Amino acid sequence: MTRHLLEIDDLTGDELAEVLALGRGEADPKVMAGQGAALLFEKPSARTRHSTEMAVVQLGGHPIYVRPGEIGIDERETAEDVARTLSQFHAAVCARVYDHSVIERMAGAASVPVVNLLSDASHPLQAIADLLTLDATVGVAGRTVAWLGDYSNVARSLALALALAGGALVVAAPDGYGPTADDVARVERLGGSLTGTDDPQAAADGADAISTDAWYAMGQEAEAGERRRVFAPYRVDATVMERAAEGAVFLHCLPAHRGEEVTDDVLDGPASKVWDQAANRLPAARAAIAWLLGVRP
Numbered sequence: 001m002t003r004h005l006l007e008i009d010d011l012t013g014d015e016l017a018e019v020l021a022l023g024r025g026e027a028d029p030k031v032m033a034g035q036g037a038a039l040l041f042e043k044p045s046a047r048t049r050h051s052t053e054m055a056v057v058q059l060g061g062h063p064i065y066v067r068p069g070e071i072g073i074d075e076r077e078t079a080e081d082v083a084r085t086l087s088q089f090h091a092a093v094c095a096r097v098y099d100h101s102v103i104e105r106m107a108g109a110a111s112v113p114v115v116n117l118l119s120d121a122s123h124p125l126q127a128i129a130d131l132l133t134l135d136a137t138v139g140v141a142g143r144t145v146a147w148l149g150d151y152s153n154v155a156r157s158l159a160l161a162l163a164l165a166g167g168a169l170v171v172a173a174p175d176g177y178g179p180t181a182d183d184v185a186r187v188e189r190l191g192g193s194l195t196g197t198d199d200p201q202a203a204a205d206g207a208d209a210i211s212t213d214a215w216y217a218m219g220q221e222a223e224a225g226e227r228r229r230v231f232a233p234y235r236v237d238a239t240v241m242e243r244a245a246e247g248a249v250f251l252h253c254l255p256a257h258r259g260e261e262v263t264d265d266v267l268d269g270p271a272s273k274v275w276d277q278a279a280n281r282l283p284a285a286r287a288a289i290a291w292l293l294g295v296r297p
Ligand code: CP
Pocket: 044, 045, 046, 047, 048, 049, 118, 126, 253, 254, 255
């Protein structure tokens, strides 16, 4: 059966542990030798494009980057027909899309693994990199991450990844921007913990890691003014970091809007692991693609 990675809980806890073990490993088999990977982007990217391209190279394959508009998903032809066609040439089809239902439709039609490179609902490769970063610093199982700000696609994947790996997420967000009852139920079905508050200081209290993301994403520019206003109390600054546990780390998937969701002194400070986190996007992508192609640790 062809496996896809559209959200991190497409994997079981044991399967995610295998992916993480591959990600921590040094040597990788050239499982993609002589094969290609299509990397479709409807939105811009720095980390995801470069890490995934280099992951395919390190696996012995040939990545083909497809810029926004080139294939025209659901414009030139349907998402299903794009996936069917690219499956003829590639060992994997990877895509960054606006609408999660598009990548679901691609996975439904593809005959090779489909990997979500970010949708409005999820960012599974980012979550794997986040766990690799936590694992190398404060640990994962039994640890609590405080997320300040919008319960975004990145936060949602992190909550599910933590649940699969024995960690917990506390979200501090203004009313209407936190996790829904369905989000909490999904995490709890995995045996995890996802709690919400509107108090950023309370969320940060004793946390092993503090994480956040930009207050508005591409496609949300019209809401930027309102979002800057409602999220201002949720900025991660030195007072927030002081509430966290001793040795706590700061994470951010990047790109950061310096001075908005995080202050420079935190982003550039000693607790910040954001560059390790960015670096971990490569082993995360390499491990996930290798696992989908049948490699096991
Ligand atoms: N974190 C992340 O996905 O970065 P890019 O948007 O640059 O790929």
